Amino acid sequence: MTELHRLTLAELNEGLRARRFSSVELARHFLARIERFNPTLNAFITVTAEQALAAAQKADELIAAGEAQPLAGLPVVHKDIFCTDGVLTTCGSKMLSNFVAPYDATVVERLAQAGVVMLGKTNMDEFAMGSSNENSWYGPVRNPWDTKKVPGGSSGGSAAAVAARLAPAATGTDTGGSIRQPAALTGLSGFKPTYGRVSRYGMIAFASSLDQAGTLTATIRDGAMLLAHMAGFDARDSTSVDTPVPDYLGTLEQPLAGLKVGLLREFFEKGLDEESGKLVREALRLYEKLGAKLIEVSLPNLPLSVPAYYVVAPAECSSNLSRFDGARFGHRCEKPKDLLDMYKRSRGEGFGDEVKRRIMTGTYVLSAGYYDAYYLRAQKVRRLITDDFARAFKQVDVLMGPTSPTPAFDIGAKVDDPVTMYLNDIYTIGANLAGLPACSVPCGQSGGLPVGLQIIGPHFAEAKLLNVAHWYQRETEWHKRIPRGYE
Amino acid sequence: MTMSWETVIGLEIHAQLATGSKIFSSAPTAYGAAPNTQANLVDLGYPGVLPVLNREAVRMAVKFGLAVGATVASRSVFARKNYFYPDLPKGYQISQYEKPIVEKGRLEIVLDDGARKTIGITRAHLEEDAGKSLHEDFQGQSGIDLNRAGTPLLEIVSEPDMRSAKEAVAYLKKVHTLVRYLEICDGNMQEGSFRCDANVSVRRVGADKLGTRCEIKNLNSFRFIEKAINYEVARQIEVIEGGGTIKQETRLYDPDKGETRALRSKEEANDYRYFPDPDLLPVALDDAFISTVRATLPELPDEKAARYMQKFGLSLYDAGVLTASREMGDYYEAVVSGVPGHEKLAANWVMGELSGALNKDGIEVTQSRIDAKRLAGLLVRIADATISGKIAKEVFEQMWAEGQDADAIIEAKGLRQITDTSAIEKTIDEVLAANPRQLADYRSGKDKLFGFFVGQVMKVTGGKANPAQVNELLKRKLSG
Numbered sequence: 001m002t003e004l005h006r007l008t009l010a011e012l013n014e015g016l017r018a019r020r021f022s023s024v025e026l027a028r029h030f031l032a033r034i035e036r037f038n039p040t041l042n043a044f045i046t047v048t049a050e051q052a053l054a055a056a057q058k059a060d061e062l063i064a065a066g067e068a069q070p071l072a073g074l075p076v077v078h079k080d081i082f083c084t085d086g087v088l089t090t091c092g093s094k095m096l097s098n099f100v101a102p103y104d105a106t107v108v109e110r111l112a113q114a115g116v117v118m119l120g121k122t123n124m125d126e127f128a129m130g131s132s133n134e135n136s137w138y139g140p141v142r143n144p145w146d147t148k149k150v151p152g153g154s155s156g157g158s159a160a161a162v163a164a165r166l167a168p169a170a171t172g173t174d175t176g177g178s179i180r181q182p183a184a185l186t187g188l189s190g191f192k193p194t195y196g197r198v199s200r201y202g203m204i205a206f207a208s209s210l211d212q213a214g215t216l217t218a219t220i221r222d223g224a225m226l227l228a229h230m231a232g233f234d235a236r237d238s239t240s241v242d243t244p245v246p247d248y249l250g251t252l253e254q255p256l257a258g259l260k261v262g263l264l265r266e267f268f269e270k271g272l273d274e275e276s277g278k279l280v281r282e283a284l285r286l287y288e289k290l291g292a293k294l295i296e297v298s299l300p301n302l303p304l305s306v307p308a309y310y311v312v313a314p315a316e317c318s319s320n321l322s323r324f325d326g327a328r329f330g331h332r333c334e335k336p337k338d339l340l341d342m343y344k345r346s347r348g349e350g351f352g353d354e355v356k357r358r359i360m361t362g363t364y365v366l367s368a369g370y371y372d373a374y375y376l377r378a379q380k381v382r383r384l385i386t387d388d389f390a391r392a393f394k395q396v397d398v399l400m401g402p403t404s405p406t407p408a409f410d411i412g413a414k415v416d417d418p419v420t421m422y423l424n425d426i427y428t429i430g431a432n433l434a435g436l437p438a439c440s441v442p443c444g445q446s447g448g449l450p451v452g453l454q455i456i457g458p459h460f461a462e463a464k465l466l467n468v469a470h471w472y473q474r475e476t477e478w479h480k481r482i483p484r485g486y487e
Numbered sequence: 488m489t490m491s492w493e494t495v496i497g498l499e500i501h502a503q504l505a506t507g508s509k510i511f512s513s514a515p516t517a518y519g520a521a522p523n524t525q526a527n528l529v530d531l532g533y534p535g536v537l538p539v540l541n542r543e544a545v546r547m548a549v550k551f552g553l554a555v556g557a558t559v560a561s562r563s564v565f566a567r568k569n570y571f572y573p574d575l576p577k578g579y580q581i582s583q584y585e586k587p588i589v590e591k592g593r594l595e596i597v598l599d600d601g602a603r604k605t606i607g608i609t610r611a612h613l614e615e616d617a618g619k620s621l622h623e624d625f626q627g628q629s630g631i632d633l634n635r636a637g638t639p640l641l642e643i644v645s646e647p648d649m650r651s652a653k654e655a656v657a658y659l660k661k662v663h664t665l666v667r668y669l670e671i672c673d674g675n676m677q678e679g680s681f682r683c684d685a686n687v688s689v690r691r692v693g694a695d696k697l698g699t700r701c702e703i704k705n706l707n708s709f710r711f712i713e714k715a716i717n718y719e720v721a722r723q724i725e726v727i728e729g730g731g732t733i734k735q736e737t738r739l740y741d742p743d744k745g746e747t748r749a750l751r752s753k754e755e756a757n758d759y760r761y762f763p764d765p766d767l768l769p770v771a772l773d774d775a776f777i778s779t780v781r782a783t784l785p786e787l788p789d790e791k792a793a794r795y796m797q798k799f800g801l802s803l804y805d806a807g808v809l810t811a812s813r814e815m816g817d818y819y820e821a822v823v824s825g826v827p828g829h830e831k832l833a834a835n836w837v838m839g840e841l842s843g844a845l846n847k848d849g850i851e852v853t854q855s856r857i858d859a860k861r862l863a864g865l866l867v868r869i870a871d872a873t874i875s876g877k878i879a880k881e882v883f884e885q886m887w888a889e890g891q892d893a894d895a896i897i898e899a900k901g902l903r904q905i906t907d908t909s910a911i912e913k914t915i916d917e918v919l920a921a922n923p924r925q926l927a928d929y930r931s932g933k934d935k936l937f938g939f940f941v942g943q944v945m946k947v948t949g950g951k952a953n954p955a956q957v958n959e960l961l962k963r964k965l966s967g
Contacts, residue, residue: 083535096534103528105535202535209765237537238767316765319567322578323532327631330534339629343571366569366760375762 004029005165006482009074009222012168016063016073023056023063023073027117030075034119034166037486041142043151043160045080046088047120055117062115071229072115077167079158080121081128082108082213083202091204092124092136092154095324095331095350105202106234107171107213114229119167123157126352127321128175128206130154131424132414133182135354140411143186144483145449149408152182152424158216159186164486169226170216175206176309177403177428179214180440184403184452187442187481189469191215191223194459195435196241198227199234205320207313208239210432219479220441220469224248227462246463252470257291259468260396265298267401267427267454276451279444280402283453283472287400290471295396299388304381305429310422311365311378312433317355318362324350357418386434393458398468402427403440403452427454437462441469442478450478492689494720495697496655497647500662501640502672503616503680504547510615510639511538511581518678522632526618530637532576537766540565544639545770547671548588548613549780551641554669554787555608557592559777565613565767569760573631574618582642584761587612588770594665595789596657597807606658607646614640635679641671647686647697652716656709659683660811664788668813676707683707685716688733689723698723699733703747705740715740719747791816799823799830808838818852818859825863829870836866840883856887865893873897874904875954905952908960911944914952915964918943929965937961 004026007015015021031049038044052075059073083089083101085108090096104112112118125135133141133156141156143149144164151160155172159182162170172179174192183190192214200211213230215223228249233242263284268277288294326332326346333349336342351359365374392399405426414421431438436459440452453472457465473479509516512529529536552559566584592608618633643662649655663681666672674681683706688698703719706712718740723733738747763769786794792806801809809819815837822833841862845852865882868874874882874897882896897903905911918940919926929936944957 089534091534099534101535102533103535201537204534205766207765236539238539239537239765315762319569319579319760319762322569322571323534323576325571325573325578327573328531328533328576339573363760366762368758368760371760371762 005033005168006487007168008219009168009217009225010219013071013074013225017068019063023059023117024053026073026075027052027056027119030119030167033164034161037144037164037166040147041144041160041164041166042139043123043141043157043164043166044077044120045090045092045123045138045157048087048118051087052117052119059115059117069113069115071111071225074116074169075119075167076111076116076226077119077122077158077161077170078108079124079155079170079172081124081173081204082121082171083204084108084118084121087121089121089204090138091128092126092138093350093352093355094137095347096204096329097137097331099330101202103202106199106236107230108202110229110232111171111226122155122161122170125154125156125178126355127204127317128154128173128178128211129317129354129358131177131181131421132409132411133157134411134415135352137352142411143408144486145186145408148410149449150185150411152185152404152408154178155182155216159183159188159190162186162188162216162218163483165482168218169222171213171226171230172216173203173206173211173213174428174432175210175212175313176432177425179216180403180428180438180452180454181424183216183440184442184454185408185450187445187450187478187483188216188218189220189223189439189441189473189479190452191217191220191227191439191466192431192437193227193231193462194241194437195432196239197437197460197462198230199232199237199240201234201236201240205316207316208320209316210309210313212432220439220466220473221249221252223439224252224466224470227466231462241460243460248463248466251463251467254467255291256287256468256471259287259290259292259398261287261292261294262297262392262396262399263294264302264399264401265296266302271405271423271426272402273406273446275446276402276405276407279446279451280400280453283443284400286472286475290475297392297395297399299385299392299430301381301384301388302430305385305433306422306426308378308381308385309425309429309433310361311374312382314358314362315366315375315378316362318359318366321351321355321359326350354418382433385430389430389434389436389456389458397457397464398461399456401454403454404428407446407449407451431456435459437465439465439469441472442481443472443476444478445481450481491692492720492724493692493694494650494652494716495647495688495690495700496649496652496716497686498645498649498655498659499684499686500643500645500659501616501682502643502662502666504544504639504641504671505673506541506543506547506639508541509637510541510544510613512637514637516638518675518680520634522621522630522634524634526633526636530576530633532578538581538764540767540770541639544613545588545772546780547639547669548611548641549772549777550669550671550784551611551643551666552589552592553777553781553784554665555589555592555594555611557589557608557611559772560586560588560590561772562586563588563612563770563772565764565770566761567764570757572617572620573629574620574633574636576618576633576636580615580617581764581767582614583612586769594658594661596654596661597803598657599653601803604648604654606648606654609644609646611641611643614642616640647688652713652720655685655716656713659712660709661788664811668785668788670785676709679707683712685712685719687716687719687723689720689727699735701733701735701747702737703740704737704750711740711742714742714745715747718745722747785813799834801830801834805834805838809834812852814852818855821859822863822866825860826866826870829866832866832869833863836862840880844883844887856890857883861886861892868893868897872904872906872953874902875950878902878904878950902951905948906956908956911948911952911956911960912964914944914947915940915957915961918947919964937965940965
């Protein structure tokens with residue numbers, strides 16, 4: 001059974017149901033791999049071996065009794081941003097290094113109801129702020145394709161875990177590219193649904209108007225399997241949208257003939273790694289062969305997405321992170337001498353540099369006298385970008401381009417230069433600002449490192465997006481590649 | 488004599504909405520529970536939790552808006568007011584800032600001289616309350632009770648339209664009456680469900696520009712508000728007349744010392760960094776919803792008072808007193824229906840004997856020991872001249888103490904009024920015969936002795952003789 005980790009989630013599901021192996025065997029297999037490889041990769045903050053084996057045991061009983069839920073017995077790992085009842089939930093921060101959540105996030109709850117077995121909680125940039133996973137209080141995550149390289153961020157632990165096949169699937173969150181960019185850098189399929197499609201309840205907020213939960217899996221089909229259970233209205237999240245969840249798996253194979261694909265002109269301009277650009281263009285030609293029509297489109301305001309994002313996201317984060325004050329949960333400094341001292345030291349000690357930088361930026365842009373010049377103007381830019389996308393989707397069904405300007409870079413290469421680091425998100429941020437669904441699929445390798453193709457769709461076009469991305473994986477093998485040493 | 492000053496007052500009222508659960512969570516809002524037992528994860532601001540707006544709170548705010556003739560916004564927005572304090576779990580308060588749910592309303596108050604004055608209501612917005620910091624009982628530390636955190640509040644902001652502490656109190660009472668009529672707030676000031684901050688400034692009479700204002704906090708009774716404002720006005724005048732200037736600041740009223748003292752100045756004020764709360768969608772209200780709420784509006788105090796004046800012939804003052812609470816009006820109307828045609832009599836009794844007895848026992852009209860039907864039964868006996876008003880007061884006292892019907896008491900104690908002319912004449916004859924000296928004095932011009940004879944007749948009859956008849960018959964006898 002040594003090859004279990006080479007199977008996709010869909011194949012594992014089939015095998016479990018056919019009783020070719022048990023859920024307990026699966027859990028043991030992956031837990032053993034975590035034990036073996038995690039010391040190198042640092043993909044996990046918490047491994048919940050005991051609970052996983054108990055849940056797997058129960059899943060096996062249900063399968064045997066013919067009462068299994070649709071995803072019964074399938075191992076999954078959660079980004080440590082999702083609250084998990086009775087399990088440490090750190091958000092990659094010292095601030096929450098002692099926080100055992102008293103409830104399950106809706107995503108965690110729904111997947112558990114569908115029968116998945118949680119193996120553990122994955123490492124991440126602190127409070128999801130970062131593009132390299134170097135901002136975790138639990139240390140950087142390493143890219144299994146090259147352990148000197150970053151896996152991307154902020155869902156870097158989820159990406160590394162699935163890329164190294166320490167788990168067949170992971171949840172992640174995407175505020176400015178935090179699912180798609182690490183998926184691209186580790187050769188995975190990363191899917192970010194429409195804002196409001198998946199409940200944010202129990203997902204520790206970074207920037208509330210941008211945060212969205214999604215999946216990191218080997219294949220798009222695997223992502224669709226999970227998404228089918230994660231998506232849907234949740235009365236506990238006022239921004240969750242009450243529209244029916246279509247049958248994502250049912251439309252995966254629909255032919256693409258007549259599909260209109262928009263090429264984002266702005267995405268192929270300066271700053272894009274040459275080899276990556278070549279691979280993405282090749283992918284586009286493949287779509288042409290499949291019957292799609294390529295149309296060049298321009299989103300003139302898109303170049304403003306990075307500055308707009310780095311006003312809106314810090315503004316929201318500065319307020320969202322105010323609750324971490326040392327009073328009720330999380331880190332509290334030793335022997336505070338008064339209230340102000342408790343606030344200052346608890347927060348000063350509990351937050352890392354990048355989080356502090358964004359809290360300060362956000363506080364500044366919301367301050368009296370600066371609000372109009374920064375926050376309000378950024379919101380206007382956001383509206384313009386959203387309108388640009390809406391105009392483009394009148395012409396085309398989906399937009400395509402690169403996910404990341406470069407493949408994975410060296411750990412430490414950009415840590416001292418936040419602005420260069422922020423530019424990693426240049427292609428992904430637009431979809432967050434406009435609330436659009438988007439995904440990344442592996443489309444080749446540059447210097448032995450994976451490159452991602454990004455596909456963006458109109459609001460609530462998840463089924464279409466999955467269908468389009470899946471066809472690429474029908475025709476190519478990139479998603480089947482496993483980094484050396486982890487086969 | 489110094490130049491005269493004009494006082495300018497605006498009030499910010501916080502009315503706790505009478506919803507069963509909190510404004511953004513399902514935790515209960517009941518008062519007085521053990522600390523931190525009525526706060527759930529949302530109220531505690533736990534990581535990952537999200538607010539969900541309580542529709543009932545919105546409905547109540549709309550009800551208020553309609554009752555004060557305001558514009559109810561078809562789209563209002565919740566914003567975050569950011570500041571750190573231990574009783575504010577999230578580090579921000581969810582409130583409405585740029586786009587409140589209610590704007591541009593008004594209420595009419597009646598001044599001492601009977602004149603009416605309209606007070607503008609700038610806005611009313613929904614927000615969540617904070618918890619409480621408890622500084623006693625924790626040596627060197629503070630305790631935090633978050634039961635109140637997330638309780639729905641309607642903040643009602645007036646225009647600076649009031650010109651005296653009395654006007655401010657009249658306006659505050661008016662709002663207090665209204666929110667209870669609307670059943671959107673229990674109005675309990677001791678428990679803090681109805682509180683008020685006052686913005687006070689003074690200026691020379693005739694000046695166009697407003698003076699620098701101070702905000703007085705911690706005003707939790709009508710009496711304190713009047714005292715605090717009067718103190719503050721005197722203080723400001725003294726400062727200015729002494730050559731000083733008023734600093735814009737927040738001041739706290741100390742009811743024990745009867746004075747206000749500076750809490751923080753404007754320079755120290757927080758920059759609250761308001762911005763729209765991304766966790767909540769804008770509140771969109773359509774005309775259909777607003778009409779539904781309008782249909783639930785009760786008869787409002789002013790409408791009721793106008794009806795009492797027109798239909799029952801009551802004075803403005805009486806109508807105002809009887810409509811001060813919905814319950815009082817209901818009681819009064821129930822009495823009227825038991826003694827039709829005697830609305831003024833009913834008003835006098837409800838405002839007089841009944842209110843006196845309620846005050847003495849410290850109870851509300853709903854807890855009255857004499858229900859409206861019984862009181863009407865007593866008034867019927869006054870109206871049909873079975874007993875006099877004076878006897879009725881005795882009967883009332885017994886009814887209050889023992890809970891019997893008026894008729895039973897009248898029968899048992901033989902209090903039925905004497906209206907038999909011959910019986911009264913006979914008594915008059917006896918009284919005149921027994922007091923020959925006074926009779927002679929009266930006849931020689933001492934008119935004042937008329938009262939003496941009335942008194943004697945009433946004394947002999949044990950107060951039961953019909954006073955009007957006694958007067959008339961006595962006059963005839965004395966002149967004869």
